[in-house]
Amino acid sequence: MTVDTLSLPDLSPTATRGNELAAPGTNVPRDDPYTLDVAVMSGARRAIVVAFGSEAAAHSERFVRSGQIPGTRHTYTADAATAEALERLTGLVDSCLVGTRLVLIGAEADVYAGRRCARDAGMVDAEIALVVLPSRRRRVYCAHCRTVTTTTQPIDGVAPCAACGDSLLLYGHFSRVHAAYLGFKVDAEEPLRESA
Amino acid sequence: MTGANTLADTRALPAILRDGLTLTVRNVVQENPFIRTVHLTAADSTELPGFTPGSHLVVGYDAGGRVRTNAYSLIGSGWVPAEYSISVLLCRDGNGGSRYVHGLQPGDTVRASRPRSALPPVTTARHHLLIAAGIGITPILSHARAAAHWGRRATVVYVYRPGAEAHLGALRELAAAGKIALIECAGRARFAQLSGPLLSTQPIGTHLYTCGPDGFMTDLLEQAQQLGWPADRLHSEAFGAADTAPGRPFTARVGERAIPVAETQSLLEALEGAGLEVPNLCRQGVCGECALTVVRGDVEHRDSFLSPTDRERGDRLMCCVSRATTDELELSL
Numbered sequence: 459m460t461v462d463t464l465s466l467p468d469l470s471p472t473a474t475r476g477n478e479l480a481a482p483g484t485n486v487p488r489d490d491p492y493t494l495d496v497a498v499m500s501g502a503r504r505a506i507v508v509a510f511g512s513e514a515a516a517h518s519e520r521f522v523r524s525g526q527i528p529g530t531r532h533t534y535t536a537d538a539a540t541a542e543a544l545e546r547l548t549g550l551v552d553s554c555l556v557g558t559r560l561v562l563i564g565a566e567a568d569v570y571a572g573r574r575c576a577r578d579a580g581m582v583d584a585e586i587a588l589v590v591l592p593s594r595r596r597r598v599y600c601a602h603c604r605t606v607t608t609t610t611q612p613i614d615g616v617a618p619c620a621a622c623g624d625s626l627l628l629y630g631h632f633s634r635v636h637a638a639y640l641g642f643k644v645d646a647e648e649p650l651r652e653s654a
Numbered sequence: 655m656t657g658a659n660t661l662a663d664t665r666a667l668p669a670i671l672r673d674g675l676t677l678t679v680r681n682v683v684q685e686n687p688f689i690r691t692v693h694l695t696a697a698d699s700t701e702l703p704g705f706t707p708g709s710h711l712v713v714g715y716d717a718g719g720r721v722r723t724n725a726y727s728l729i730g731s732g733w734v735p736a737e738y739s740i741s742v743l744l745c746r747d748g749n750g751g752s753r754y755v756h757g758l759q760p761g762d763t764v765r766a767s768r769p770r771s772a773l774p775p776v777t778t779a780r781h782h783l784l785i786a787a788g789i790g791i792t793p794i795l796s797h798a799r800a801a802a803h804w805g806r807r808a809t810v811v812y813v814y815r816p817g818a819e820a821h822l823g824a825l826r827e828l829a830a831a832g833k834i835a836l837i838e839c840a841g842r843a844r845f846a847q848l849s850g851p852l853l854s855t856q857p858i859g860t861h862l863y864t865c866g867p868d869g870f871m872t873d874l875l876e877q878a879q880q881l882g883w884p885a886d887r888l889h890s891e892a893f894g895a896a897d898t899a900p901g902r903p904f905t906a907r908v909g910e911r912a913i914p915v916a917e918t919q920s921l922l923e924a925l926e927g928a929g930l931e932v933p934n935l936c937r938q939g940v941c942g943e944c945a946l947t948v949v950r951g952d953v954e955h956r957d958s959f960l961s962p963t964d965r966e967r968g969d970r971l972m973c974c975v976s977r978a979t980t981d982e983l984e985l986s987l
Contacts, residue, residue, distance in 0.1 A: 461937065501880070501882045501883075503854075504882075535767055551858060552858070553853060555854070555856060555857060555858060556853075556856045556881075557881050557882030557883065558858060558882070579859070580778075580857070580858045580859020580860075582886045582887065583886070584886045585858075585884055591712065
């Protein structure tokens with residue numbers, strides 16, 4: 459049975475994954491895009507669904523229609539994981555009871571920022587389903603000034619830090635707490651040039 | 655008493671006792687006709703190591719010239735303990751461990767392990783729901799005292815048969831001081847009415863800890879899972895008697911040797927009887943110490959240590975409780 463009105467992307471194993479550059483030996487998330495984790499949803503009595511962006515909201519609809527999100531639901535849609543959206547998310551999780559599951563849908567950067575708030579509010583990973591939609595938007599954490607910059611550069615690409623201006627290499631190390639890739643000066647290993 | 659001699663030669667003790675502590679009985683308190691609390695201090699008056707709430711001591715005792723061990727939960731908070739206290743239910747037809755503890759008098763020497771943590775509190779929990787049945791109150795009391803000491807939010811549910819309760823006074827004191835919430839439940843029938851509403855109304859961030867008879871815990875954990883509790887929030891300590899019901903006899907093959915295992919004998923007992931050394935500890939299928947590798951043959955798993963995946967693989971068994979379903983079982987020690 460399928461009542462989907464969405465034009466769904468190709469989900470065959472050969473199709474593009476969320477992170478084409480998720481090389482082996484790195485900790486870059488390999489979440490299957492568009493997929494709701496059945497193990498997390500099993501036994502759910504209630505669910506909080508948070509969708510970041512309109513595409514995410516459409517997928518939320520799809521999961522509800524196909525019965526993948528059981529029980530009573532509370533749905534919240536935001537454009538992105540802004541401070542305001544995360545505060546709302548924290549409030550929703552904070553007041554829920556054991557037996558509740560959280561579904562986070564959106565770009566990797568948004569979904570992982572939401573996951574952090576949910577964990578801080580007392581949820582465990584077994585209660586949080588992450589539905590990652592492919593996106594070029596990434597967060598990079600500057601190892602030098604500790605500021606997070608949003609960029610569309612790929613992993614191994616270079617982006618300027620919004621605070622200190624250093625050219626940051628997006629290293630294949632993803633912090634699930636910061637929802638950001640580790641970035642460090644791209645020429646950090648090169649000897650200093652004489653300025654004379 | 656022969657026990658003193660058997661335990662005095664520390665070199666011959668199981669490693670867990672050899673690296674352990676020599677303690678002196680300070681005081682004994684009869685809580686009710688079946689439960690006795692023993693307060694122990696270091697024999698050399700040194701400081702006792704602190705412990706994580708929910709820890710236990712492995713206590714050595716003499717069983718017919720042979721050193722055996724039993725694990726007993728510590729009932730203190732674990733913070734700078736002036737003494738170690740254990741409360742033990744007398745099992746007249748047990749292996750002798752509880753009879754030994756019930757025979758202890760002030761001044762007696764006890765050889766025990768250092769405290770071992772088996773049911774620690776989850777530090778990120780926002781609320782600790784502590785559910786004890788019967789003698790299972792011992793680790794729960796430890797948790798309750800630690801929660802009170804550190805200002806952690808905790809609710810204790812104590813299910814007991816009136817007349818068989820222990821430490822109710824201590825729990826009521828903590829509750830009266832506003833340190834914990836206490837729900838007293840006289841009898842399992844009463845708890846059966848309470849458990850559904852209780853498990854359905856816990857705030858997110860609650861972790862559940864339970865200790866009591868196996869059947870009690872199995873029912874509670876199953877109900878919790880049906881009500882949407884993920885396994886990560888559920889913590890339990892097996893306390894009940896191990897499944898030592900007789901099984902069909904079989905032959906254990908170890909190298910060249912064929913060792914018969916009788917109907918009423920455990921595989922571990924048969925191996926020990928044949929003079930083989932098998933590391934073991936709880937003899938209840940809980941601790942995982944006596945795991946043996948299965949080379950050939952099928953196993954009836956009776957332990958609570960192996961995961962369903964381990965069981966499916968079928969290459970290991972806990973020889974203190976588990977048996978063979980085939981006539982022969984080939985093992986490598």
